[in-house]
Amino acid sequence: MFYLIGLLSVIFFALAISVISKSIKLNKALVADENTDSALDSNNNANAYGMIIFWALGTIAGVWSFLVAQPDFLPVAASEHGLRTDSMFWVSMAVVTFAFFATNTLLLFFAFKYRYNKNRKATFYPVNHKLELIWTVIPAIVMAILVFTGWRTWRDITSQAPSDAVVIEITGHQFGWYVRYGGNDDNQLGNYNYKLIDETNNIGIDFTDKHSFDDFTATELHLPKGKPVLLKIHAQDVLHSVYLPFHRVKMDAVPGMPTKFWFTPNMSTDEMRAKLGKKDFNFKLNCTEICGRGHFGMAITVFVDEPEDYAKWCAEQKPFLATNPTYLAKVPENLKAKASKYIPAEPVAVDSAAAPAEEAVSVN
Numbered sequence: 001m002f003y004l005i006g007l008l009s010v011i012f013f014a015l016a017i018s019v020i021s022k023s024i025k026l027n028k029a030l031v032a033d034e035n036t037d038s039a040l041d042s043n044n045n046a047n048a049y050g051m052i053i054f055w056a057l058g059t060i061a062g063v064w065s066f067l068v069a070q071p072d073f074l075p076v077a078a079s080e081h082g083l084r085t086d087s088m089f090w091v092s093m094a095v096v097t098f099a100f101f102a103t104n105t106l107l108l109f110f111a112f113k114y115r116y117n118k119n120r121k122a123t124f125y126p127v128n129h130k131l132e133l134i135w136t137v138i139p140a141i142v143m144a145i146l147v148f149t150g151w152r153t154w155r156d157i158t159s160q161a162p163s164d165a166v167v168i169e170i171t172g173h174q175f176g177w178y179v180r181y182g183g184n185d186d187n188q189l190g191n192y193n194y195k196l197i198d199e200t201n202n203i204g205i206d207f208t209d210k211h212s213f214d215d216f217t218a219t220e221l222h223l224p225k226g227k228p229v230l231l232k233i234h235a236q237d238v239l240h241s242v243y244l245p246f247h248r249v250k251m252d253a254v255p256g257m258p259t260k261f262w263f264t265p266n267m268s269t270d271e272m273r274a275k276l277g278k279k280d281f282n283f284k285l286n287c288t289e290i291c292g293r294g295h296f297g298m299a300i301t302v303f304v305d306e307p308e309d310y311a312k313w314c315a316e317q318k319p320f321l322a323t324n325p326t327y328l329a330k331v332p333e334n335l336k337a338k339a340s341k342y343i344p345a346e347p348v349a350v351d352s353a354a355a356p357a358e359e360a361v362s363v364n
């Protein structure tokens with residue numbers, strides 16, 4: 001790669017030297033006012049051929065850089081809507097590349113073909129309405145189609161999630177993500193309130209809401225393959241951004257303004273490992289908002305499981321209340337009986353002291 005860049009630099013440098021030396025000669029010729037025509041002709045020729053060389057080298061360099069960069073492209077999207085955004089991206093890319101290539105080819109070729117020639121008489125060609133109409137209307141129609149398709153895709157992927165979607169809460173903080181699931185019994189997230197945050201309950205789960213009782217937190221994100229997933233996104237301190245590159249999901253996490261995003265993973269972690277030929281590959285949820293010093297490490301591992309493996313993993317998780325039974329004190333009297341169901345039968349004095357450290361889901 002470096003040799004090619006070096007070679008191109010040498011060629012461009014030589015061209016620059018030749019253009020400069022020709023200009024100097026032309027200047028001298030003009031000053032001396034002799035052989036003006038031949039000096040002009042040779043410079044026009046040099047410039048004209050320079051245009052064609054530039055076009056050829058530019059085309060080769062463009063194709064080469066695309067091919068060389070290909071191994072670094074993300075592979076096929078691992079979610080349904082990712083496939084849609086990808087196809088939209090490549091269609092736009094094709095249109096833009098075609099327009100760029102066609103206009104620049106014409107620009108450089110015309111500069112070559114119609115360089116000054118004293119034997120040729122210029123044609124007076126002030127306006128052509130048909131031509132103007134063609135090159136205004138066609139790009140306008142193409143742009144309108146692209147914009148409309150983009151708007152439709154955006155509308156679909158940010159629309160209301162299906163009612164059977166798995167709802168997962170993602171809370172960004174400097175520098176990690178807290179993950180909360182709606183629980184195995186009601187599959188509904190309970191309320192939260194920032195005033196309830198303490199060193200153990202770091203999301204501020206509100207235990208006056210009965211939906212909170214079976215909620216569980218996790219240090220990694222598990223998603224079921226082939227089922228819609230709704231991420232409810234919060235931030236506790238500064239702007240963060242939820243980014244799942246392989247699923248083409250990106251949504252800002254804004255303090256005080258909940259955001260959301262729903263998508264359907266269509267490839268399990270194992271399938272992606274097989275596709276990439278990397279046994280230890282894992283999906284990631286990264287932060288893509290420069291949110292402070294530890295921003296670079298603000299990521300958690302994402303596992304896309306087959307539905308039965310996902311169900312098994314969920315069943316193994318313990319509700320927050322079960323690992324932190326002291327929070328039973330926060331439950332209103334009339335709901336205590338319902339909440340007690342989640343408290344382990346044996347005395348858990350030792351466990352409850354140890355639990356907070358385990359439950360502090362700080363992932364860096």
Ligand SMILES: [Cu+2]
Pocket residue numbers: 172173239240241287288289290291295298
């Ligand atoms: Cu961040």
